[in-house]
Amino acid sequence: MTVLLVEDDPSISIVITAALEAEGFAVTRCDSIADRDRLLANQPFEALVTDVMLTDGDGIETIGRVRQLAPDMPVIILSAQNTLDTAVRASDTGAFEYFPKPFDIDELARTVRQAVGSSAARTGPDEEAPVAGLPLVGRSAAMQAVYRMITRVLRNDLTVLVLGESGTGKELVAEAIHQLGHRRAGPFIAVNTAAIPAELIESELFGHEKGAFTGAVARSIGKFEQANGGTLFLDEIGDMPMQAQTRLLRALQSGTIHRVGGREEIKVDARIIAATNRDLEPMIAAGTFREDLFYRLNVVPITLPPLRERADDVPALARHFLQLAMSEGLPRHQLAADAAELLSRQPWRGNVRELRNFIYRLALLAREELIDAESVAPLLAQTARNEGEAIGSGLDGAVTDWLATHRPSAGNVYDAALAAFERPLFLHALRETAGNQLRAAQLLGINRNTLRKRLHELDIDPADLHRLS
Numbered sequence: 001m002t003v004l005l006v007e008d009d010p011s012i013s014i015v016i017t018a019a020l021e022a023e024g025f026a027v028t029r030c031d032s033i034a035d036r037d038r039l040l041a042n043q044p045f046e047a048l049v050t051d052v053m054l055t056d057g058d059g060i061e062t063i064g065r066v067r068q069l070a071p072d073m074p075v076i077i078l079s080a081q082n083t084l085d086t087a088v089r090a091s092d093t094g095a096f097e098y099f100p101k102p103f104d105i106d107e108l109a110r111t112v113r114q115a116v117g118s119s120a121a122r123t124g125p126d127e128e129a130p131v132a133g134l135p136l137v138g139r140s141a142a143m144q145a146v147y148r149m150i151t152r153v154l155r156n157d158l159t160v161l162v163l164g165e166s167g168t169g170k171e172l173v174a175e176a177i178h179q180l181g182h183r184r185a186g187p188f189i190a191v192n193t194a195a196i197p198a199e200l201i202e203s204e205l206f207g208h209e210k211g212a213f214t215g216a217v218a219r220s221i222g223k224f225e226q227a228n229g230g231t232l233f234l235d236e237i238g239d240m241p242m243q244a245q246t247r248l249l250r251a252l253q254s255g256t257i258h259r260v261g262g263r264e265e266i267k268v269d270a271r272i273i274a275a276t277n278r279d280l281e282p283m284i285a286a287g288t289f290r291e292d293l294f295y296r297l298n299v300v301p302i303t304l305p306p307l308r309e310r311a312d313d314v315p316a317l318a319r320h321f322l323q324l325a326m327s328e329g330l331p332r333h334q335l336a337a338d339a340a341e342l343l344s345r346q347p348w349r350g351n352v353r354e355l356r357n358f359i360y361r362l363a364l365l366a367r368e369e370l371i372d373a374e375s376v377a378p379l380l381a382q383t384a385r386n387e388g389e390a391i392g393s394g395l396d397g398a399v400t401d402w403l404a405t406h407r408p409s410a411g412n413v414y415d416a417a418l419a420a421f422e423r424p425l426f427l428h429a430l431r432e433t434a435g436n437q438l439r440a441a442q443l444l445g446i447n448r449n450t451l452r453k454r455l456h457e458l459d460i461d462p463a464d465l466h467r468l469s
């Protein structure tokens with residue numbers, strides 16, 4: 001079993017050779033594209049393992065010559081340029097596998113063995129060229145895993161579920177899958193389930209016929225039909241009401257929809273990408289999210305890590321947003337190393353979105369072209385103060401206002417305030433669970449009997465759904 005290894009870093013080359021030889025391969029090494037092509041022209045190899053940036057060229061750009069010389073030989077690409085761009089370029093060459101550096105040497109050896117053993121080794125590049133202008137920034141190990149998952153879903157229509165806290169880039173990932181994937185010529189239709197009133201969701205998604213309900217003065221085409229031939233992005237899927245979930249499940253199972261108030265069965269061909277920042281599993285346990293729908297959507301999960309778990313990405317993201325701000329007309333700035341370091345230590349609870357907004361503010365306010373830690377610190381402090389006030393003005397303010405207007409009698413302040421707090425909380429839980437007390441108690445994380453007792457004391461009737469809505 002023969003492998004050609006093209007790698008110009010001698011220490012990496014030695015380590016890989018040792019690992020492959022231990023797997024029983026005979027390894028021929030070289031360190032340039034010219035030598036690679038010469039060796040391939042003279043002798044057959046069962047696999048090629050190649051670095052990307054070589055002294056005399058780019059291992060991916062020149063892959064066409066490899067294909068001419070050895071059309072069926074599996075190619076494994078190693079790269080220190082760990083961007084989504086490289087991952088996608090590698091996948092576009094029809095590479096058997098792509099390994100961002102640093103990688104697990106045993107995994108590489110296993111993969112070479114699989115590649116050689118696989119009769120399914122891909123035979124040529126995909127006909128379409130990759131698209132330029134890739135949107136995702138960040139080379140942390142966590143983002144590498146995301147890029148690899150993205151490249152795996154570009155040439156198929158598997159349903160993708162993007163998970164992650166708010167502001168981690170879920171919508172951007174959905175857009176990237178569409179823009180880079182084989183449906184890129186079709187439409188990308190995004191629906192934010194949380195932003196649409198519950199009673200309008202079904203009509204928004206599936207459309208309606210004229211007269212289907214009061215106000216339906218004309219036929220309307222829903223997002224599913226609009227996404228035909230392209231991608232439908234269902235954002236905040238965890239906020240979808242039960243009835244719409246049932247209808248969505250039916251559409252996914254059958255590949256057809258009915259408009260609201262319509263009988264006609266309409267075939268739809270849309271790739272589905274869903275996203276949520278909520279933890280769906282407790283919602284399934286509480287009965288507020290359909291388990292069968294979860295399994296339908298969760299075919300390929302892609303989890304975006306919070307920014308605080310990939311602080312390495314903060315400097316590159318910050319510089320990227322400074323560039324964007326400049327392209328939108330804000331003053332030009334550079335980020336000094338100490339400023340980048342200070343930014344990397346922040347918690348960024350609002351993730352990339354919060355960092356982006358912060359950098360735009362910084363671009364607007366910073367006086368010097370070179371932004372150093374000293375000019376970042378006061379703005380960070382100001383932002384932290386604003387956040388504190390915002391939290392305070394929420395519940396604190398509401399409680400203070402309530403006490404001022406209701407003036408509960410002395411000795412009863414605690415019980416009266418607690419009741420005032422519990423009422424909207426319980427109503428919310430009952431609404432979420434369609435009045436089911438057991439599930440409402442699970443959602444709240446309290447004992448069912450405690451909930452029942454308190455509902456009785458507060459004179460809330462869970463069966464009275466009319467009042468709850």
Ligand SMILES: Nc1ncnc2c1ncn2[C@@H]1O[C@H](COP(=O)(O)OP(=O)(O)OP(=O)(O)O)[C@@H](O)[C@H]1O
Pocket residue numbers: 135136137138164165166167168169170171172173235276277317320352353356
């Ligand atoms: N890796 C990234 N590189 C560049 N920009 C990013 C990245 N991740 C997120 N962003 C930017 O951060 C902002 C928030 O991203 P996005 O809207 O995709 O987050 P989200 O997870 O969908 O948020 P939500 O759950 O609140 O809808 C956008 O302006 C997006 O362009």
